[in-house]
Amino acid sequence: MSNSLFWVEDPSGVRSFTPPITPFEFPHAHFATRQVKYFFARLQRHILVAVLDKLQRIFKSSKGCSGWLAAFVAVLGLAMANEEEQKATRLIQTIEVHTETFSSSKDYARAANVACQDIDARMEFIFQIFHWKYNRRWNPLKDLDRDWAGEFGFGDENSQIIREVSQLVNENVAFLQMKQQGTVEQANMTHLTSHLVARFLLSFGCHNKST
Numbered sequence: 001m002s003n004s005l006f007w008v009e010d011p012s013g014v015r016s017f018t019p020p021i022t023p024f025e026f027p028h029a030h031f032a033t034r035q036v037k038y039f040f041a042r043l044q045r046h047i048l049v050a051v052l053d054k055l056q057r058i059f060k061s062s063k064g065c066s067g068w069l070a071a072f073v074a075v076l077g078l079a080m081a082n083e084e085e086q087k088a089t090r091l092i093q094t095i096e097v098h099t100e101t102f103s104s105s106k107d108y109a110r111a112a113n114v115a116c117q118d119i120d121a122r123m124e125f126i127f128q129i130f131h132w133k134y135n136r137r138w139n140p141l142k143d144l145d146r147d148w149a150g151e152f153g154f155g156d157e158n159s160q161i162i163r164e165v166s167q168l169v170n171e172n173v174a175f176l177q178m179k180q181q182g183t184v185e186q187a188n189m190t191h192l193t194s195h196l197v198a199r200f201l202l203s204f205g206c207h208n209k210s211t
Contacts (some may be wrong), residue, residue: 051078059129065138069158075130079196082123087115087193121197127203141166141204166206176202 058067074176093112108123114149140148149159179198 012166035114048078048081055126059133062133064138065134066152067141068134068138069154069161071130071134075126075200076127076197080121083193083196089115120196124199127200131203135204139204139206140202141169144206165201169201169206171206172203190192194200 003122050073055071055078058071058074061067062071068110089112093108140146140154140159144163144166144192148154148162149156154162179194180202
């Protein structure tokens with residue numbers, strides 16, 4: 001769906017589309033597809049802004065470890081969504097080179113690299129904000145022996161979720177460590193999934209309890 005990011009609101013700016021000489025009863029399939037992609041791109045942007053606004057309010061208003069789980073889920077979801085965005089950017093790179101949108105393949109490769117690296121940098125900043133807010137004093141994923149349900153008000157269900165996430169991380173440490181080393185170059189396009197998620201989960205240190 002990220003292909004829709006190249007759509008413009010003014011129809012005169014649509015590339016490679018020639019209206020039919022004889023009007024059809026229904027919209028041209030190519031034109032309709034672009035409209036649908038543009039709609040979903042706008043929807044995606046709206047949802048992203050809403051999630052970021054909610055996350056900002058959680059960071060500002062929560063006291064102690066309240067809001068920890070909500071913020072954790074929001075950041076994890078953002079990491080997953082941005083990984084998909086990076087993969088889509090690399091796919092579009094290939095398409096645009098073939099359609100000669102850019103003067104050379106190097107032009108789009110450079111633009112795609114900047115876009116993907118910018119996503120990584122922004123997510124790393126969000127990870128840091130999360131840890132500055134919570135993990136200097138509270139680290140539920142690592143300190144499972146503490147009474148998070150009673151002493152800190154997480155509740156039994158939320159505490160169970162935390163235990164299960166911590167267990168998943170510990171069971172897949174090797175995989176996550178491999179994924180977090182991934183870079184956003186074109187050669188790694190098919191391996192971008194989970195690299196941001198891995199960096200976020202491993203940053204809690206729950207796999208290094210013995211240290």
